[in-house]
Amino acid sequence: MTSAIDKNSLLEAEAWELLEESVIYYQGKPIGTVAAHDPQSDALNYDQCFLRDFVPSALVFLMHGKAEIVRNFLVETLKLQSHEKQIDCFEPGAGLMPASFKVHSNGNEEFLVADFGELAIARVPPIDSCMWWILLLRAYEKATGDLTLARQPDFQAGIKLILDLCLVHRFSMYPTMLVPDGAFMIDRRMGVYEHPLEIQVLFYASLRAASELLIPDEDGGDTYLGKVNRRLGSLKYHIRNYYWLDLKRLGEIYRYKDNEFGKEIVNKFNINSESIPTWLTEWLPETGGYLAGNLGPGRIDFRFFALGNLMAILASLASEKESQSIMNLFAQRWQDLIGYMPVKICFPAMDGLEWRIVTGCDSKNRAWSYHNGGNWPVLLWLFTAAALKAGRTELAQAAVAIAERRLFKDKFPEYYDGNNGRLIGKEARIYQTWSIAGLLAAKKLLENPEYLELISFAEGLEVPGCSL
Numbered sequence: 001m002t003s004a005i006d007k008n009s010l011l012e013a014e015a016w017e018l019l020e021e022s023v024i025y026y027q028g029k030p031i032g033t034v035a036a037h038d039p040q041s042d043a044l045n046y047d048q049c050f051l052r053d054f055v056p057s058a059l060v061f062l063m064h065g066k067a068e069i070v071r072n073f074l075v076e077t078l079k080l081q082s083h084e085k086q087i088d089c090f091e092p093g094a095g096l097m098p099a100s101f102k103v104h105s106n107g108n109e110e111f112l113v114a115d116f117g118e119l120a121i122a123r124v125p126p127i128d129s130c131m132w133w134i135l136l137l138r139a140y141e142k143a144t145g146d147l148t149l150a151r152q153p154d155f156q157a158g159i160k161l162i163l164d165l166c167l168v169h170r171f172s173m174y175p176t177m178l179v180p181d182g183a184f185m186i187d188r189r190m191g192v193y194e195h196p197l198e199i200q201v202l203f204y205a206s207l208r209a210a211s212e213l214l215i216p217d218e219d220g221g222d223t224y225l226g227k228v229n230r231r232l233g234s235l236k237y238h239i240r241n242y243y244w245l246d247l248k249r250l251g252e253i254y255r256y257k258d259n260e261f262g263k264e265i266v267n268k269f270n271i272n273s274e275s276i277p278t279w280l281t282e283w284l285p286e287t288g289g290y291l292a293g294n295l296g297p298g299r300i301d302f303r304f305f306a307l308g309n310l311m312a313i314l315a316s317l318a319s320e321k322e323s324q325s326i327m328n329l330f331a332q333r334w335q336d337l338i339g340y341m342p343v344k345i346c347f348p349a350m351d352g353l354e355w356r357i358v359t360g361c362d363s364k365n366r367a368w369s370y371h372n373g374g375n376w377p378v379l380l381w382l383f384t385a386a387a388l389k390a391g392r393t394e395l396a397q398a399a400v401a402i403a404e405r406r407l408f409k410d411k412f413p414e415y416y417d418g419n420n421g422r423l424i425g426k427e428a429r430i431y432q433t434w435s436i437a438g439l440l441a442a443k444k445l446l447e448n449p450e451y452l453e454l455i456s457f458a459e460g461l462e463v464p465g466c467s468l
C-alpha cells in the first residue's frame, strides 16, 4: 500500500515531469516554457513562451536551484526588447517587452520571433511583460545571489528603457498608468482600460524592484532612482486612498455629493453613489475589504480582481491592516472567490446587456467563464504567497488542498467555469504550463515560506522621504 507521503511525492514528480516537458530550447539551451501542451487542441499561439506565463515556472525553477533557464530567459528576452519607435503605427513603442516568443529555424540556424501584440487576438499590447521581467530579474538575484547580471550595462539600459516607457507623462492627471483594454493577463476587452488595478499594482511592484536593481551612476542613474522613488510615493498614496473599499468607505461614497469643483473637495473623481452596484452592499463583509478594480473620471469599477489584490499584499502596496481585510474577504466569501478551484479571476461576472456592451459580445468571455469570472489555477501561487505574507497559512493550505484534489485528475486545465469554478473551462486547454507551475510553486512556498522573499517587498522600505 502506498502511503499518503509517497502518493504526494509521486504526484509532485508527475507535475515536475510535465513542467520539464514544456521547456523550450534555443541553440541547445533552455530558455522558457510553452504556454500549453494540449495534444487535443489547435496550438494557435499556445506553443509560444509567454513572458507572464513563464513567471510561475521561473519561480519553481529558482526554488529548485535551476537558475540557468531563468538567466537564459532574462538574457534572450532583453535582446527582444523593442528599441526604436518606427513610423508605422503598429510598431511597438521603445522599451516594450513582447507578449510571447517562439524559436524558428532556417536550416541549421535558429532565431527567436517575438510577438508584441501585433499578431495576438485583437492586437493587444502586453504592458505587463516588462513589469514581470523586472520582477523576475529581482527574483533571480534573490535566489542566486548573483548581482552581476542586473549590473551589466545592457541590463541597466533595459531597465531604464522600461522606465522611460512607463514613467513618461502623457495625458494622465493621476500617478497611475493609463492603458488600453486587455493590456495584461486579461488580454481581451473586459472594461479594464484606463487605470486597472492589475497594471497599477504590477507597476508599483516593478518600480520597487527597479529601485533595488538600478545602480546610481553619473550618467543619469540617480535621476532614474529619484523619478522612481517619487512615483512610488504618489502611486502608493493614490491607490491606498482612492482604490480602497470597505464598509466604512462604501458608506462615504454612498453619501457623496456630486459635481464638486476645486481643491478641497471630498468627491475628487465625481463618483455618483448610484453607480454602487446592488450586489456590493450585501456582499462586503464587516471585517473585509479590497482594492477596487479601476478608478477614473466618474467611475469606480467595483469588481474584485484577484491578481491586483494579491500582488498588492506581496508588494506591500496594501497596508498590513488592508492585507488582513483582503484575506478576511477571501475567508468569508470563500465559495465565491475560491469555490471548487482557486482562484476566481474577478468577481462578479458581467452578464446580459452589460456583457454585450463591455465585452463587445465576446463569446469566450460569457458570464462566469474565462476572464469574465472564471477560476484560474495559476493564481494559486499568488494566493498562497499572499496568504503566507499575511500570516494566514491555514487559508493557503486549504486552497492548495482543493487544487490538488482536482488538477491531476483534470490534467491541469487553463481555467474553470461557473459561479464556483466547478466545471472545466468551456474552451480551456489541458496541460497548461502555468497551471502546473502554479501548483508546484504554491506547494514549495508552503513547504518553505522563506521563498516568499523572491516575490515580496517589505512595508516602508522605499527610499526615506518618499514613503507615506
Ligand code: GLC
Binding pocket: 035, 046, 050, 052, 053, 184, 185, 186, 187
Ligand atoms: C490567454 C490568456 C493570457 C495568457 C495566454 C497564454 O491569452 O488570457 O493571459 O498569457 O493565454 O496562456
